[in-house]
Amino acid sequence: MADKDTQQEEKVQNQPKVAGPRGQGAAEKPKNFKDSLLRIFKEVLNFKWAILLVFFTTILSVLFNIIGPRELGKATSILFEGVLAEIQGTGSIEFNVIGRILLTVLALYVVSSIFNWVQGFVMTGVTENVTYGLRKKMLDKIDNMPMKYFESHSHGEVLSRISNDIDTLGASLSQSFAQLLNSIMTMLGIAVIMFTINWILALVVLMVVPISLITIRILINVSQKYFRQQQVSLGVINGQIEENFSGQNIVRAFNQEDNAIDAFYKDNAKLEESAWKSQFYSGVMFPFMRFLQNFGYAAVVMVGAYLVIIGTIQVGVIQAFTQYVNRFTQPITQLAQIVTLLQTMVAAAERVFEFLDEEEQDQTTGNTLDIENVHGDVSFNHVQFGYNPDQVIITDFNADIKAGQKVALVGPTGAGKSTMVKLLMRFYDVDKGSINLDGVDVKTYSRANYQRSISMVLQDTWLFNGTIMENIRYGRLDATDEEVIEAAKAVHVHNFVKNLPGGYNFEINEEASNISQGQKQLVTIARALLSDRPVLILDEATSSVDTRTEILIQQAMDRIVEGRTSFVIAHRLSTIKNSDLILYMENGDIVEQGNHDELIARGGKYANLYNSQFASGGSPFEEFDD
Numbered sequence: 001m002a003d004k005d006t007q008q009e010e011k012v013q014n015q016p017k018v019a020g021p022r023g024q025g026a027a028e029k030p031k032n033f034k035d036s037l038l039r040i041f042k043e044v045l046n047f048k049w050a051i052l053l054v055f056f057t058t059i060l061s062v063l064f065n066i067i068g069p070r071e072l073g074k075a076t077s078i079l080f081e082g083v084l085a086e087i088q089g090t091g092s093i094e095f096n097v098i099g100r101i102l103l104t105v106l107a108l109y110v111v112s113s114i115f116n117w118v119q120g121f122v123m124t125g126v127t128e129n130v131t132y133g134l135r136k137k138m139l140d141k142i143d144n145m146p147m148k149y150f151e152s153h154s155h156g157e158v159l160s161r162i163s164n165d166i167d168t169l170g171a172s173l174s175q176s177f178a179q180l181l182n183s184i185m186t187m188l189g190i191a192v193i194m195f196t197i198n199w200i201l202a203l204v205v206l207m208v209v210p211i212s213l214i215t216i217r218i219l220i221n222v223s224q225k226y227f228r229q230q231q232v233s234l235g236v237i238n239g240q241i242e243e244n245f246s247g248q249n250i251v252r253a254f255n256q257e258d259n260a261i262d263a264f265y266k267d268n269a270k271l272e273e274s275a276w277k278s279q280f281y282s283g284v285m286f287p288f289m290r291f292l293q294n295f296g297y298a299a300v301v302m303v304g305a306y307l308v309i310i311g312t313i314q315v316g317v318i319q320a321f322t323q324y325v326n327r328f329t330q331p332i333t334q335l336a337q338i339v340t341l342l343q344t345m346v347a348a349a350e351r352v353f354e355f356l357d358e359e360e361q362d363q364t365t366g367n368t369l370d371i372e373n374v375h376g377d378v379s380f381n382h383v384q385f386g387y388n389p390d391q392v393i394i395t396d397f398n399a400d401i402k403a404g405q406k407v408a409l410v411g412p413t414g415a416g417k418s419t420m421v422k423l424l425m426r427f428y429d430v431d432k433g434s435i436n437l438d439g440v441d442v443k444t445y446s447r448a449n450y451q452r453s454i455s456m457v458l459q460d461t462w463l464f465n466g467t468i469m470e471n472i473r474y475g476r477l478d479a480t481d482e483e484v485i486e487a488a489k490a491v492h493v494h495n496f497v498k499n500l501p502g503g504y505n506f507e508i509n510e511e512a513s514n515i516s517q518g519q520k521q522l523v524t525i526a527r528a529l530l531s532d533r534p535v536l537i538l539d540e541a542t543s544s545v546d547t548r549t550e551i552l553i554q555q556a557m558d559r560i561v562e563g564r565t566s567f568v569i570a571h572r573l574s575t576i577k578n579s580d581l582i583l584y585m586e587n588g589d590i591v592e593q594g595n596h597d598e599l600i601a602r603g604g605k606y607a608n609l610y611n612s613q614f615a616s617g618g619s620p621f622e623e624f625d626d
C-alpha cells in the first residue's frame with residue numbers, strides 16, 4: 001500500500017501542474033520551506049550586483065509610478081478651482097499649469113516603465129544564470145552518482161528533476177522575486193504617499209487590508225485543498241488511460257473492458273468534482289477583491305466629500321485616493337499568488353537540491369592505471385557483496401583468470417552473473433575481498449580511469465540519434481574515419497552499411513528503430529572493437545535474430561575477444577563451448593569451473609544442463625534466459 005502511495009506521488013510529481021485562474025494552481029507543500037528558500041536565495045546572491053540593480057530599479061520604478069496619481073489629483077484640483085473661478089468670474093482655468101503637470105506625469109510613467117524594463121531584463125538574466133548553473137551542477141553530479149541511485153530511481157524521475165523542476169524553478173523565480181519586490185514596494189510606497197497627502201483618507205484605504213488578507217487566506221486554503229485533490233485525480237486518470245491504452249489487447253483478452261470503464265467513470269467523477277470546487281473557490285476571490293475595491297472607492301469618496309465640504313482637502317485629493325485604492329488592493333491579491341508561486345518554486349528546488357545532495361560515489365583518486373600497458377590478468381579473491389547490507393548476494397567468489405582468456409559466466413537467473421560484471425566494472429565496490437587487475441586491487445585506482453580499461457557490449461544495445469559513423473566512433477572519439485571503417489569491416493558492419501542510403505552517414509533515429517536488432521548488435525560490437533581496451537565484457541543478447549545474423553554476430557564476438565581478457569554472460573551454447581574457462585554460478589557462488597570438456601567429463605550440473613538441452617533440442621540455457 002505504501003508503495004502504491006509512493007508510486008502515485010511520483011506520478012503526480014511528473015504531471016503537468018494544474019493551473020487555476022491567474023496561476024492559483026495546486027502548490028506542492030515543500031518539506032522545509034524556510035531552509036530551501038534560503039538556499040535558493042544563496043544561489044541568487046551569487047549575482048549580488050545584479051540583484052542590487054534589480055532592487056534599486058524596482059524602488060525607482062514604483063516610486064515614479066505612484067507619484068502619478070498625486071500629481072493628477074493636483075491637476076484635477078486646479079481644473080476644479082479654475083472652473084469655479086470662471087463661474088464666479090474671479091479667474092480662469094490655468095491650462096498652462098495643468099499642461100505642465102500632465103507632461104510631468106507622462107514623464108514619470110515613461111521613466112517608471114524604463115526602470116521596470118531594466119528590472120525585468122536583469123532579473124531574467126539572473127534567473128537564467130541560476131538555472132544554467134544548477135543544470136550544470138546536476139549533469140556533473142550524474143557522472144559521480146553511484147549506480148545504486150539510477151537503479152532505484154526511474155529515468156523519468158531523474159529527467160524530470162533536470163528538466164521540469166529546473167524549468168519550474170526558473171519560471172517561478174523570475175516571477176516571484178520581481179513581483180514580491182514590486183508588490184511590497186508598491187504597498188509601502190502608496191501607504192507613505194497617502195499619509196503625506198491626508199492621513200484620514202489613508203486610514204480609510206488601509207481598512208481594506210486586514211479584511212482582504214483574512215478572506216484571501218481562507219479562500220486559498222480551501223481552493224488549494226481541492227487543487228491538490230485535482231492533481232491526484234488527474235494522475236490517477238492519466239495512469240489509467242496509459243495503462244488501458246498500452247495494455248488494450250490484454251484488457252480485451254481478459255474481458256476487462258467494463259471494469260476499466262467503471263473505474264474510469266468513478267475517477268473521472270472525482271476529478272470533475274475537485275476541479276469544479278477548486279476553480280470555484282479560487283474564482284470567488286477576484287469578484288470579492290473587486291467588491292472590496294469598490295467598497296474602498298465608496299468609503300474614500302464619502303469621507304473625502306465630507307473633508308472637501310469642511311475644507312480640509314481639495315477635490316483632486318479624492319481623485320488621487322480613488323486611484324490609490326485600486327493600486328493598493330492589487331498587490332494584496334498578487335501577494336496571495338506569490339505565496340503559491342513560492343511554494344511551487346521551493347518544492348521544485350527541493351527536488352533539485354535533494355539530487356545535488358545525494359551521496360556521491362567514492363572516486364578514489366589514488367593511482368592512475370596505465371591502460372596502454374595493462375596485461376589483463378584478473379583475479380577475484382574471496383569477493384563478498386550485497387546491494388543492501390542485510391542481503392548478501394555474492395558470498396565467496398574466487399577465480400583466477402589469465403590475460404587473454406575468454407571466461408563464460410553461466411547459471412540460472414538470479415545467480416549473480418550481472419552482479420559480478422557490475423563489480424568488475426566498479427559500478428559497485430566489493431564489501432569484502434578484492435578484485436585485482438594485474439595483481440593490483442582495482443579499488444586503488446581512480447574509478448573513471450580504471451573503467452577506461454574495460455569495454456562493454458550489452459544486450460540492451462544503446463545507440464544514439466546520429467550517424468553510424470558517429471555511433472561507432474563513440475568507442476574512441478579520436479578515431480579516424482578509416483579506423484572506424486576498419487573496425488566495421490572486422491565485425492561485418494561494413495556489409496550492411498554499404499547498402500544503407502548514405503552509407504556511414506546513415507542517420508540512426510532516436511529510437512534506433514530504423515536498423516534491425518542484429519545490425520544494432522553488430523554496431524555496438526564494432527564500437528567496442530574500436531575502443532580497443534584490454535578487458536571486455538559481453539552480455540550476450542538473448543533476442544532472437546535469424547540464423548545467418550546469429551552466425552555473423554558470433555563471428556564478430558569471436559573477433560573482438562581476440563587478444564583481450566573477456567567475460568561473457570552466456571546464453572548460447574556456441575559461445576560457451578570454446579571458452580577457456582566456464583564459471584557455473586548458483587546463488588552468487590561458483591559451483592563448478594573448468595572448460596567445456598572438463599565440465600562435461602565431470603558429469604555435474606553443467607553437464608546435466610548441457611545434456612538435457614540436447615535431449616530437448618532447445619537452447620541449453622533457455623530455462624535461465626529472462
Ligand SMILES: Nc1ncnc2c1ncn2[C@@H]1O[C@H](COP(=O)(O)OP(=O)(O)OP(=O)(O)O)[C@@H](O)[C@H]1O
Nearest residue numbers: 151387393412413414415416417418419420624626
Ligand atoms: N540493483 C539491485 N538491487 C538489489 N538487488 C539486486 C539488484 N540487481 C540484482 N539484484 C539481486 O541480485 C541477485 C543476482 O542478480 P543478477 O542480476 O546478478 O543475476 P543474473 O545471474 O545476472 O540473472 P539473469 O540471468 O536473470 O540476468 C538477484 O537475487 C537479484 O534480485
